[in-house]
Amino acid sequence: MxxxxxxxxxxxxxxxxxxxxxxxxxxxxxxxxxxVIYFTGNSLGLQPKRTRKFVDEVMNDWAHLAVEGHFFAEKPWWDYHERFALPLSKIVGAKPSEVTVMNTLTINLHLLMVSFYRPTAKRFKIICEEKAFPSDQYMFQSQVHHHGFNPQEAIVEIKRREGEHNIRLEDILSKIEEVGDELALVLFGGVNYYTGQVFDMKTITEAGHRVGAYVGFDLAHAAGNIKLDLHDWNVDFAAWCSYKYMNSGPGNASGCFVHEKHHQSNLPRFAGWWGHNKERRFKMEPQFEPVQGAQGWQVSNLPILSLAPYLASIEIFDEVxxxxxxxxxxxxxxxxxxxxxxxxxxxxxxxxxxxxxxxxxxxxxxxxxxxxxxxxxxxxxxxxxxxxxxxxxxxxxxxxxxxxxxxxxxxxxxxxxxxxxxxxx
Incomplete structure (x- = not known):
C-alpha cells in the first residue's frame, strides 16, 4: 500500500x-x-463501554443474593473463571484446559516458578533478556536468592550487541547452547516492553528444551497483541496481565498457561482450595487433589469484581x-x-x-x-x-x-x- x-x-x-x-x-x-489520541494501550487499555454492565451485574447479584450468588447468580461466581477458558485459548493459541485466570502477573510468575524453576547444584541458571521489565528482574533475583544461589552467577542476560537496539535470535540460541546443562529455565518476555521487539518464541522454546531446560514467557505485552500458538510451540508455561491490550482495568487479573503435558505430572506447586478437585471442593477434605489442567494451579477463590471487566473485554476479542x-x-x-x-x-x-x-x-x-x-x-x-x-x-x-x-x-x-x-x- x-x-x-x-x-x-x-x-x-x-x-x-x-x-x-x-x-x-x-x-x-x-x-x-x-x-485524545491514545497511544498507551501498552500500559493501560481504554475502558470498554460494556464493562459497566458486567460489573453492575455482579453488584446487583451481590445486593440481592449475597452469598447465594456463588451458585444462583446469572453467571454463578463459583465457576465464573471457567467462562474465560475457551475465548482466552483462542487468543493465546492453547487448549481451553491449558489456560485460566487468577491473581496478578508477577504473583502468577512466582507461583509458576515454584513448578518450573527447580534448580540443582549443577542446573540452576536462568536465561532472560537484557532490560527485561523491572518486576521480572526483581522476581528472578528473589527466586534465585530463595534457592540459595548468587544472582550474579545464576541469572544470564542476553545482551544487545554494541550499537544495536534489539537482541539477535542467534545470540539467544548460542547462549542457550553455551549454558547447556547448567540451564534450568529460559524465561523471556514475548514482546520487549521497551523496544517492542517480538521474540521468536517457537525457536527459543525448541532450543531450551534441547538442553533440558523449561521454557516460559511473560506475555504482558504479547497477549491480545500478537499471534500466539503456545500449545503448538510446546511452551511449558506463560502468564500475562489483562489490563494492557485486553482492557480489563488497572492492575487487574492475570491469565496463565500451563501446557497439557504437565497437567498430570508430579511437579510441585503451591496449593490452595480453588485448585482442588471441583466436584469435591466443598467437602473440605484435608488432602489436596488438583483439578486436571491449568486451573489446578489456582490457589484462592477468584475476585469476581475484577474478573467482570476482563470478561467484558474478552467478549469483544471473541467477536473480532x-x-x-x-x-x-x-x-x-x-x-x-x-x-x-x-x-x-x-x-x-x-x-x-x-x-x-x-x-x-x-x-x-x-x-x-x-x-x-x-x-x-x-x-x-x-x-x-x-x-x-x-x-x-x-x-x-x-x-x-x-x-x-x-x-x-x-x-x-x-x-x-x-x-x-x-x-x-
Missing part, C-alpha cells in the same frame, strides 16, 4: 476499516471537546478474532511509521525508530528516540491531547491499538508532532 500524509487519505482508510465500529465501544478521555486485529495492527503501525518519517523529513529532525522494521518482529508499538528533541516535546504532546509514554533516556513509546485507534489519529498525531517541534524551535 502506498501511504499519503493527508487527512483525506487517513479518513479513507478509516472508512474501509472492517473494525471501525469498535472504536465506539470504548470510552476516550477528552481534550478540548474531542477524543485475533486474525482481524493483527491485520489492522500491521497496517496502522506501518502508517504510523510512515507518518513519523514524513514529519522528520519535513522538520529536519532525526527520529530513530528502535522497534524492528519487519512486521513479524514487532507488534503495535513503535519506540522512538527523539534525537535533537527532549522531554519538552513529550510534554507538548501530552498538553495537546496526545497520550503517550516517556522512557529514559529519550524515548517515547507509541502503541496504536487496532481495536480503538483510527488512521485519522495517526495523521492528527503527525500534525501535532510537527507543531511541537516547530514550537520549540
Amino acid at each position: 502506498t501511504f499519503q500524509n493527508t487527512l483525506d487519505f487517513a479518513q479513507q482508510l478509516d472508512l474501509q476499516d472492517p473494525l471501525k465500529t469498535y472504536r465506539n465501544e470504548f470510552i476516550f478521555p477528552q481534550h478540548e471537546g474531542r477524543d 478474532g485475533m486474525d482481524a486485529l493483527i491485520e489492522k495492527r500491521d497496517i496502522i503501525t506501518s502508517y504510523l511509521e510512515f507518518i513519523l518519517k514524513e514529519i522528520a523529513q519535513e522538520v529536519g529532525s532525526a527520529f530513530e525508530i528502535i522497534t524492528p522494521a519487519i512486521p513479524t518482529a514487532r507488534a503495535c508499538q513503535l519506540s522512538v528516540f527523539l534525537h535533537g528533541e527532549g522531554r519538552s516535546l513529550f510534554d507538548y504532546l501530552m498538553k495537546n491531547g496526545v497520550i503517550t509514554d516517556w522512557r529514559e533516556p529519550n524515548v517515547i513509546r507509541l502503541a496504536p491499538v487496532p481495536l480503538y485507534t483510527s488512521y485519522e489519529d495517526m495523521y492528527r498525531f503527525g500534525q501535532i508532532l510537527k507543531a511541537g517541534i516547530l514550537h520549540r524551535n
Whole structure:
C-alpha cells in the first residue's frame, strides 16, 4: 500500500476499516471537546463501554443474593473463571484446559516458578533478556536468592550487541547452547516492553528444551497483541496481565498457561482450595487433589469484581478474532511509521525508530528516540491531547491499538508532532 500524509487519505482508510465500529465501544478521555489520541494501550487499555454492565451485574447479584450468588447468580461466581477458558485459548493459541485466570502477573510468575524453576547444584541458571521489565528482574533475583544461589552467577542476560537496539535470535540460541546443562529455565518476555521487539518464541522454546531446560514467557505485552500458538510451540508455561491490550482495568487479573503435558505430572506447586478437585471442593477434605489442567494451579477463590471487566473485554476479542486485529495492527503501525518519517523529513529532525522494521518482529508499538528533541516535546504532546509514554533516556513509546485507534489519529498525531517541534524551535 502506498501511504499519503493527508487527512483525506487517513479518513479513507478509516472508512474501509472492517473494525471501525469498535472504536465506539470504548470510552476516550477528552481534550478540548474531542477524543485524545491514545497511544498507551501498552500500559493501560481504554475502558470498554460494556464493562459497566458486567460489573453492575455482579453488584446487583451481590445486593440481592449475597452469598447465594456463588451458585444462583446469572453467571454463578463459583465457576465464573471457567467462562474465560475457551475465548482466552483462542487468543493465546492453547487448549481451553491449558489456560485460566487468577491473581496478578508477577504473583502468577512466582507461583509458576515454584513448578518450573527447580534448580540443582549443577542446573540452576536462568536465561532472560537484557532490560527485561523491572518486576521480572526483581522476581528472578528473589527466586534465585530463595534457592540459595548468587544472582550474579545464576541469572544470564542476553545482551544487545554494541550499537544495536534489539537482541539477535542467534545470540539467544548460542547462549542457550553455551549454558547447556547448567540451564534450568529460559524465561523471556514475548514482546520487549521497551523496544517492542517480538521474540521468536517457537525457536527459543525448541532450543531450551534441547538442553533440558523449561521454557516460559511473560506475555504482558504479547497477549491480545500478537499471534500466539503456545500449545503448538510446546511452551511449558506463560502468564500475562489483562489490563494492557485486553482492557480489563488497572492492575487487574492475570491469565496463565500451563501446557497439557504437565497437567498430570508430579511437579510441585503451591496449593490452595480453588485448585482442588471441583466436584469435591466443598467437602473440605484435608488432602489436596488438583483439578486436571491449568486451573489446578489456582490457589484462592477468584475476585469476581475484577474478573467482570476482563470478561467484558474478552467478549469483544471473541467477536473480532485475533486474525482481524493483527491485520489492522500491521497496517496502522506501518502508517504510523510512515507518518513519523514524513514529519522528520519535513522538520529536519532525526527520529530513530528502535522497534524492528519487519512486521513479524514487532507488534503495535513503535519506540522512538527523539534525537535533537527532549522531554519538552513529550510534554507538548501530552498538553495537546496526545497520550503517550516517556522512557529514559529519550524515548517515547507509541502503541496504536487496532481495536480503538483510527488512521485519522495517526495523521492528527503527525500534525501535532510537527507543531511541537516547530514550537520549540
